[in-house]
């Protein structure tokens with residue numbers, strides 16, 4: 001099995017709420033004791049689209065693809081998507097090392113053969 005890139009979340013040390021955003025106050029209990037936790041980037045493909053006119057800060061990337069992914073921990077995240085030829089919605093995806101401009105955005109591709 002391939003190793004998935006880890007994706008960072010923030011977890012409240014008081015009520016254990018996970019948040020994908022980089023925040024320092026828990027949205028649920030307002031505790032400020034948040035810690036970064038790393039979660040393997042594994043899940044399934046929900047949808048994806050092609051961006052043909054990237055915003056200026058991504059211009060060097062040219063045409064790129066953006067997807068929505070449901071991670072195995074129940075979180076829905078958006079990120080870059082590296083499409084293959086016969087990818088289907090619902091396919092298993094895995095996070096891969098990113099070569100993109102913005103390194104805080106996770107990059108996913110479909111995991112072939114399980």
Ligand SMILES: [Zn+2]
Nearest residue numbers: 012015026029
């Ligand atoms: Zn909390």
